[in-house]
Amino acid sequence: MLYRRMRLKFQPAPKAIYFEQNATPAEWGSWHWQLRRSLKSRADFERVFDLASEESAAFSGSGELQAFQIRTTPYYASLASTTEPLDPIRLIFMPRKEELSLGVQDQLDPLGEKKNNPAPRLIHRYPDRVLFLVTDFCSVYCRYCTRKHFTGGEQAFAREDDYTKALQYISAHPEIREVILSGGDPLTLSDDVLAKVLTDIRRIDHVEIIRIGSRMPVVNPMRITLELAALLRSVKPVYMMTHFNHPRELTAEAAEGLERLVDHGVPIFNQMVLLNGVNNDPRIVQALSRRLLYLRVKPYYMFQCDPSQGTDHLRTSIDESLEIQRALWGTLSGLAMPTYSVDIPDGGGKTTLVPDFELRDQRTGTVESGITRVYRGWDGVQAEYKSPPLERRRTPLDAEVYSDEWATLLRR
Numbered sequence: 422m423l424y425r426r427m428r429l430k431f432q433p434a435p436k437a438i439y440f441e442q443n444a445t446p447a448e449w450g451s452w453h454w455q456l457r458r459s460l461k462s463r464a465d466f467e468r469v470f471d472l473a474s475e476e477s478a479a480f481s482g483s484g485e486l487q488a489f490q491i492r493t494t495p496y497y498a499s500l501a502s503t504t505e506p507l508d509p510i511r512l513i514f515m516p517r518k519e520e521l522s523l524g525v526q527d528q529l530d531p532l533g534e535k536k537n538n539p540a541p542r543l544i545h546r547y548p549d550r551v552l553f554l555v556t557d558f559c560s561v562y563c564r565y566c567t568r569k570h571f572t573g574g575e576q577a578f579a580r581e582d583d584y585t586k587a588l589q590y591i592s593a594h595p596e597i598r599e600v601i602l603s604g605g606d607p608l609t610l611s612d613d614v615l616a617k618v619l620t621d622i623r624r625i626d627h628v629e630i631i632r633i634g635s636r637m638p639v640v641n642p643m644r645i646t647l648e649l650a651a652l653l654r655s656v657k658p659v660y661m662m663t664h665f666n667h668p669r670e671l672t673a674e675a676a677e678g679l680e681r682l683v684d685h686g687v688p689i690f691n692q693m694v695l696l697n698g699v700n701n702d703p704r705i706v707q708a709l710s711r712r713l714l715y716l717r718v719k720p721y722y723m724f725q726c727d728p729s730q731g732t733d734h735l736r737t738s739i740d741e742s743l744e745i746q747r748a749l750w751g752t753l754s755g756l757a758m759p760t761y762s763v764d765i766p767d768g769g770g771k772t773t774l775v776p777d778f779e780l781r782d783q784r785t786g787t788v789e790s791g792i793t794r795v796y797r798g799w800d801g802v803q804a805e806y807k808s809p810p811l812e813r814r815r816t817p818l819d820a821e822v823y824s825d826e827w828a829t830l831l832r833r
């Protein structure tokens with residue numbers, strides 16, 4: 422397999438004894454088997470894990486908040502320690518009693534998606550793109566999920582009339598250039614259903630880009646079959662947005678799936694979420710980013726965890742997140758650096774936070790004469806940048822070199 426020739430090593434998932442006894446290699450390697458044999462009940466989890474009292478209490482569901490769905494594939498469960506409750510992977514899928522209590526900010530819909538829901542299953546927040554929630558089903562229910570108001574509601578694929586209305590809305594809005602398939606997890610849909618969705622969207626002339634947001638490459642990488650990769654290539658351009666949070670999630674199986682997608686011309690971007698006890702250390706983010714980049718996956722966003730219900734114990738403070746980002750600044754290349762971003766609650770949209778290297782109290786000059794700005798870089802080097810005066814500004818569109826076709830394109 423390709424990953425064996427690589428400089429960085431990607432180890433196969435360390436199947437727990439329980440799974441090895443119950444699965445043939447062919448079953449283990451089947452994404453359908455992984456879905457069928459998912460762990461869902463307390464009994465399922467108790468067969469594999471020594472449940473701590475904080476975990477055991479969460480299964481009872483008695484608290485101020487309603488318990489979120491519980492589910493994991495055997496593959497993803499096998500990446501976690503069976504004895505250590507604070508194992509980072511285990512914290513992602515194992516419920517804990519803290520999630521049943523109200524926190525400092527608990528919102529069922531932290532991104533205000535219900536306010537921007539013009540058609541069934543569609544979230545239209547930014548003018549040029551729309552989120553299409555094609556299913557509410559996931560093969561693992563992450564404890565920090567931001568869309569608990571929708572995910573895991575047992576509706577699965579959209580009803581036919583909802584699906585038609587969603588497509589009609591996209592068709593009627595020529596400003597929509599990108600459709601982002603989300604959910605739930607779109608890659609839990611069968612190839613046939615996915616092919617229908619992708620080709621229906623591709624038929625809409627003004628849609629240029631299709632994105633798929635999925636945790637399947639992380640939690641059920643067997644889903645990335647040759648057939649799926651070929652399907653995505655056939656409706657290009659399709660971008661894959663993955664969601665690796667920890668370098669231990671990058672197993673040989675995951676590496677193989679990612680390689681297959683990239684080799685079929687599917688660009689991959691990773692969106693991680695900073696999580697308390699999981700990855701809130703610059704060394705973890707560095708290792709994750711470097712390994713992703715090596716697999717030709719661009720580390721894209723490092724999100725502040727949204728104040729979704731029951732996630733207080735998993736959220737980092739903004740100050741801590743900024744510290745992590747500052748520590749990464751000098752040590753990761755621009756290619757490997759994820760952008761730290763906070764989603765402003767109630768539908769405010771994303772805001773990017775970057776370390777501020779300017780010494781503002783040393784700024785001199787005026788806009789008209791030019792401003793001298795002073796910066797101190799990540800390792801202490803300090804220097805001035807003399808900004809030319811604004812009055813020298815000339816806009817590139819003043820030049821008479823654009824044909825009518827270009828003028829139309831630039832206005833769009």
Ligand code: SF4
Binds near residue numbers: 567604606
């Ligand atoms: S895969 Fe995504 S939508 Fe599903 S539970 Fe995890 S974070 Fe939520």
